[in-house]
Amino acid sequence: MKLKRILKWSASAIFLAFFVTVFIAYWMSSNDCDRKTALVNHMKAIVYCEYGSPDVLKFEDVEKPVPNDNQVLIKVRAASLNAFDVYLIRDSWLGRLIFGLRKPRDTRLGQDIAGQVEAVGKNVTQFKPGDEVFGISRGALAEYACTFERALASKPPNVSFEQAACLPLAGLTALQGLREGKIQPGQKVLINGATGGVGTFAVQIAKSFGAEVTAVCSTRNVDLVRSIGADHVIDYTKEDFTKSDQRYDVIFDNVGNHSFAERRRVLNPKGICVLAGMGGAGVKGSEAIGRIAGNIFTARALSSFTDQKFAQYRTKSSKQDLIMLGDLVETGKLRPVVERTYKLNDAPEAIRYLNEGHARGKIVIAVE
Numbered sequence: 001m002k003l004k005r006i007l008k009w010s011a012s013a014i015f016l017a018f019f020v021t022v023f024i025a026y027w028m029s030s031n032d033c034d035r036k037t038a039l040v041n042h043m044k045a046i047v048y049c050e051y052g053s054p055d056v057l058k059f060e061d062v063e064k065p066v067p068n069d070n071q072v073l074i075k076v077r078a079a080s081l082n083a084f085d086v087y088l089i090r091d092s093w094l095g096r097l098i099f100g101l102r103k104p105r106d107t108r109l110g111q112d113i114a115g116q117v118e119a120v121g122k123n124v125t126q127f128k129p130g131d132e133v134f135g136i137s138r139g140a141l142a143e144y145a146c147t148f149e150r151a152l153a154s155k156p157p158n159v160s161f162e163q164a165a166c167l168p169l170a171g172l173t174a175l176q177g178l179r180e181g182k183i184q185p186g187q188k189v190l191i192n193g194a195t196g197g198v199g200t201f202a203v204q205i206a207k208s209f210g211a212e213v214t215a216v217c218s219t220r221n222v223d224l225v226r227s228i229g230a231d232h233v234i235d236y237t238k239e240d241f242t243k244s245d246q247r248y249d250v251i252f253d254n255v256g257n258h259s260f261a262e263r264r265r266v267l268n269p270k271g272i273c274v275l276a277g278m279g280g281a282g283v284k285g286s287e288a289i290g291r292i293a294g295n296i297f298t299a300r301a302l303s304s305f306t307d308q309k310f311a312q313y314r315t316k317s318s319k320q321d322l323i324m325l326g327d328l329v330e331t332g333k334l335r336p337v338v339e340r341t342y343k344l345n346d347a348p349e350a351i352r353y354l355n356e357g358h359a360r361g362k363i364v365i366a367v368e
């Protein structure tokens with residue numbers, strides 16, 4: 001009887017402690033917007049103090065970043081947008097758990113950068129002021145941004161800043177995902193979601209590996225995917241690729257809108273389905289979470305028990321891969337597809353457009 005009462009009290013105490021901790025964590029989570037101080041060296045940047053629609057984005061004066069010993073300060077010439085930028089500002093419980101409970105911890109936006117080195121920390125050996133670089137840097141939607149030298153590569157001279165800014169996150173996701181699919185020359189590869197930022201790179205990189213590429217897109221993008229080299233096109237508004245008789249060695253899936261059984265049906269017996277994404281900037285709330293949860297649990301189980309594999313991966317910042325992407329553009333094997341270019345102060349408008357979910361290729365922000 002006494003033990004029962006102790007257990008009951010312990011359970012209540014743990015329950016209460018959990019709620020108090022969550023409550024304190026919630027109220028303590030704040031950001032720079034709550035600590036306004038006079039600016040010493042200012043620059044213009046896109047910031048967001050709250051979660052919400054693209055209306056929360058502001059074009060403001062903020063403190064110019066200072067590189068630490070291992071960082072490079074870049075004068076941004078161009079940046080590009082990714083679905084990830086839309087997920088960062090969106091108000092969802094998963095987003096709040098990861099990026100800050102009450103408010104976003106980091107108020108900067110943008111990941112993909114191209115620009116000129118302005119200053120370097122004392123441990124930086126590969127770059128010097130004046131060098132032209134591209135790579136990954138949080139806070140790319142600004143006049144200046146700081147990042148680590150390992151996240152940067154030299155921009156090839158005949159590649160523009162706008163083209164280079166398209167490459168980092170989307171290009172790395174396509175390249176590393178196709179490697180996860182163990183892509184080989186002559187293989188049949190299907191790209192689902194072939195016309196977004198990642199898809200337009202995946203089609204071209206798969207072609208550069210010598211694959212026979214089938215692109216899945218909507219009607220208005222059929223000509224676009226043909227122009228970047230797709231051998232076959234499936235218009236998803238008219239035809240479901242999982243119901244065809246064709247089999248594929250690799251499915252590179254940016255969308256995740258078909259069940260595992262449907263995708264297994266069109267995979268060769270030892271085929272690999274690469275789970276790259278969940279539908280891009282347009283996919284919302286529970287739909288996205290359902291696809292992520294399905295990927296985490298079912299993909300692993302199926303891959304353990306069958307010869308058909310479902311590969312999950314997280315894109316890694318890699319200097320070698322950035323260099324490879326730069327070389328592909330320099331040699332004309334890869335052409336970043338840029339649908340629209342906006343000025344930095346119009347970045348909220350650009351994010352609003354991406355949020356609609358039907359951008360074609362990349363959206364670039366040119367920084368003057």
Ligand SMILES: NC(=O)c1ccc[n+]([C@@H]2O[C@H](COP(=O)([O-])OP(=O)(O)OC[C@H]3O[C@@H](n4cnc5c(N)ncnc54)[C@H](OP(=O)(O)O)[C@@H]3O)[C@@H](O)[C@H]2O)c1
Pocket residue numbers: 082083084169170173192193194195196197198199216217218219221236254255257275276277278279280281282313314315357358359360361
């Ligand atoms: N694994 C990683 O670490 C990693 C890293 C970066 C990105 N990602 C993920 O990769 C995915 C793609 O990113 P993104 O930047 O390319 O997004 P995006 O630019 O927003 O493109 C999404 C594409 O999906 C297409 N689409 C939507 N519904 C479709 C359907 N039912 N069938 C076929 N295509 C459909 C859209 O084409 P239409 O306009 O023709 O509908 C659009 O081209 C995202 O989910 C992102 O989260 C993953």
